[in-house]
Amino acid sequence: MTAVFPRPSITQSTASPWRRTKSALMTSALALALVVAAVPLVLIIAYVLAKGWSSVTTPGWFSGDIPILSRSEGPGMGPAITGTLMITGAATAMAVPLGLLGGIYLNEYSAGSRYGKVIRFFADVMTGVPSIVMGLFVFVIWVLSFGLSAFAGALALGCLMLPIVIRTSEEMLKLVPSELRESAYALGGRKAGTIIRVVLPAAAPGIISGALLAVARAAGETAPLIFTIGFVNQANTSLFNDPNTALSTQIFKNANSVFPGPVARAWGAALTLIGIVFVFTILARIASALLARKHQP
Amino acid sequence: MTAVAAPPTLAGSPRPPGLVTDRVVRVVVFVAGALVLVILALIAYTMINRALPAFRSEGWSYFTSDVWDPARSKYGTLAFTFGTVLVSGIALVLAVPVSVGIALFTTEVAPRWLRKPVTYLVDLLAAVPSVVFGLWGLLVLAPTLPGFYQGWHDLFSGVPLLGSLFDGEPIAQRTFMTAGIVLAIMITPIITSVARETFATVPQSLKDAAHALGATRWEMIRAAVLPHSRGGLTAGILIGLGRALGETIAVALVIGSSPQISAKLFGSGDAAASVIALQWGEASDGTYRAALIGLGVVLFAVTLIVGVVARAIVARTDRHAGGSA
Numbered sequence: 001m002t003a004v005f006p007r008p009s010i011t012q013s014t015a016s017p018w019r020r021t022k023s024a025l026m027t028s029a030l031a032l033a034l035v036v037a038a039v040p041l042v043l044i045i046a047y048v049l050a051k052g053w054s055s056v057t058t059p060g061w062f063s064g065d066i067p068i069l070s071r072s073e074g075p076g077m078g079p080a081i082t083g084t085l086m087i088t089g090a091a092t093a094m095a096v097p098l099g100l101l102g103g104i105y106l107n108e109y110s111a112g113s114r115y116g117k118v119i120r121f122f123a124d125v126m127t128g129v130p131s132i133v134m135g136l137f138v139f140v141i142w143v144l145s146f147g148l149s150a151f152a153g154a155l156a157l158g159c160l161m162l163p164i165v166i167r168t169s170e171e172m173l174k175l176v177p178s179e180l181r182e183s184a185y186a187l188g189g190r191k192a193g194t195i196i197r198v199v200l201p202a203a204a205p206g207i208i209s210g211a212l213l214a215v216a217r218a219a220g221e222t223a224p225l226i227f228t229i230g231f232v233n234q235a236n237t238s239l240f241n242d243p244n245t246a247l248s249t250q251i252f253k254n255a256n257s258v259f260p261g262p263v264a265r266a267w268g269a270a271l272t273l274i275g276i277v278f279v280f281t282i283l284a285r286i287a288s289a290l291l292a293r294k295h296q297p
Numbered sequence: 298m299t300a301v302a303a304p305p306t307l308a309g310s311p312r313p314p315g316l317v318t319d320r321v322v323r324v325v326v327f328v329a330g331a332l333v334l335v336i337l338a339l340i341a342y343t344m345i346n347r348a349l350p351a352f353r354s355e356g357w358s359y360f361t362s363d364v365w366d367p368a369r370s371k372y373g374t375l376a377f378t379f380g381t382v383l384v385s386g387i388a389l390v391l392a393v394p395v396s397v398g399i400a401l402f403t404t405e406v407a408p409r410w411l412r413k414p415v416t417y418l419v420d421l422l423a424a425v426p427s428v429v430f431g432l433w434g435l436l437v438l439a440p441t442l443p444g445f446y447q448g449w450h451d452l453f454s455g456v457p458l459l460g461s462l463f464d465g466e467p468i469a470q471r472t473f474m475t476a477g478i479v480l481a482i483m484i485t486p487i488i489t490s491v492a493r494e495t496f497a498t499v500p501q502s503l504k505d506a507a508h509a510l511g512a513t514r515w516e517m518i519r520a521a522v523l524p525h526s527r528g529g530l531t532a533g534i535l536i537g538l539g540r541a542l543g544e545t546i547a548v549a550l551v552i553g554s555s556p557q558i559s560a561k562l563f564g565s566g567d568a569a570a571s572v573i574a575l576q577w578g579e580a581s582d583g584t585y586r587a588a589l590i591g592l593g594v595v596l597f598a599v600t601l602i603v604g605v606v607a608r609a610i611v612a613r614t615d616r617h618a619g620g621s622a
Binding site for chain 2: 015019022023029031032033034040041043098101104105109110116118121122123124126128130134137140159166190193195220222248251252255256266267270281
């Protein structure tokens with residue numbers, strides 16, 4: 001515990017007016033920094049809402065096909081919404097279990113081992129690898145042999161999510177008090193059984209929160225999908241066969257258009273995508289709030 | 298120690314329950330952890346392999362030439378490297394003071410009840426997809442900028458060095474500067490969160506000591522918080538730099554796509570990652586595609602080095618903090 005002493009009042013009186021003014025000025029500058037960062041956030045959300053709202057509320061936005069003639073006006077992002085959900089879902093199904101297992105290795109099995117340190121280090125480094133590199137990588141190892149598909153996109157997003165899930169799971173497992181493990185051992189539990197029945201349930205909300213943040217990050221990615229899924233105008237519900245499409249790649253493709261129709265669809269897709277991403281982010285907040293409540297005595 | 302002693306071989310004694318599961322789980326989790334190393338190694342091997350035709354046919358001029366002309370099979374990437382470095386530099390110059398300011402405000406200045414909302418707000422900025430930043434940058438921000446650019450240009454037009462820096466020939470909407478501004482917004486939450494965690498590790502005793510010596514709040518920050526956080530801040534800046542170097546989509550939409558080496562911030566340019574995304578569709582022939590994958594290899598190598606340095610600094614400062622606590 002660090003005892004916080006009440007600040008002696010002489011501080012205020014001995015500092016010269018200039019020093020106090022300077023301190024107040026610099027402190028206000030720090031607050032100003034927050035405003036500087038908040039302005040673009042507010043502007044972006046306001047513009048996406050204002051410009052995307054009319055597209056999203058047009059009937060057929062969520063179900064209709066994307067117009068084949070790209071400059072025509074009117075709604076339809078159904079295939080892209082299906083694609084985004086499918087690709088992100090498949091990526092989650094691969095990356096979250098593997099990442100959780102990796103996190104379990106790091107926290108429960110690797111104590112003091114050199115492999116553990118190396119893996120932790122490179123998992124951190126891997127979170128900094130640009131997403132476009134993951135896309136090119138999956139293009140080289142998968143698309144060249146098996147063609148464009150939603151699954152190829154999922155592989156690229158999975159590579160992005162894996163290190164994030166590994167590190168957040170490890171951090172959450174670290175929070176589980178070792179007394180819990182020791183009590184389970186004292187009752188005759190073996191290591192694996194203890195982890196599965198005692199440690200994982202205790203850390204579950206935190207792990208879910210970390211996984212959801214990784215999902216949110218993956219759902220918004222564009223660069224890895226350019227090389228792996230292609231473009232289509234009609235929904236393709238096959239995971240492994242034929243090109244697919246996603247909200248993010250549709251935004252990228254339509255943003256540069258000189259026609260009003262595709263630009264309106266880009267704004268609508270941006271609003272839909274931000275909606276999906278924010279839902280996952282808020283769910284993650286709720287999960288971690290649950291964890292915080294659980295750890296309060 | 299993990300050496301498992303051989304179980305006593307009593308004839309007919311049953312295996313202890315759970316022993317097999319135990320061993321299987323140990324192997325499975327190890328394999329899952331090692332997957333990180335396998336993927337990184339595979340990325341390096343397969344992509345270098347695919348990029349070799351371009352490296353072979355161009356030799357060193359792949360890195361040293363600024364002539365990128367696929368029609369004549371010339372693949373020199375210097376202009377893209379230049380653009381990437383320039384744009385990331387602009388982004389850091391703009392984002393670092395703001396990020397450090399927000400982090401200091403959150404940890405040292407803001408009342409306790411305000412800290413969590415501020416953290417949420419900054420995290421929300423991190424949740425916005427990069428393509429949405431690009432869309433907004435292209436359609437909303439970029440059209441408003443040439444006016445400001447022109448003002449700066451006129452202000453500094455007589456000054457020797459700055460005059461040519463704040464120029465465009467012509468001053469455009471989509472420029473190095475526009476890309477730098479959008480990137481700065483995107484990396485601010487990343488640098489902020491690392492800086493915030495670093496400032497939170499500064500011992501309260503140091504701050505109390507500064508106050509006890511009569512320091513004002515700002516003097517306390519200068520004397521106690523910042524010197525103690527130098528390592529963590531460096532790491533945070535490097536992590537932000539890594540993100541800026543590799544950001545593709547937002548930059549692709551606002552940089553203007555004209556490969557040129559000129560330090561004119563208000564003119565159009567090009568950057569390595571965005572070139573890959575923008576030209577991928579046209580690159581059907583082998584060497585063209587290999588040259589683009591080669592750019593990916595360069596990005597991978599550079600971000601790997603930046604990442605390793607950053608994490609090594611974090612690991613070292615963690616040890617120091619652990620030692621002094």
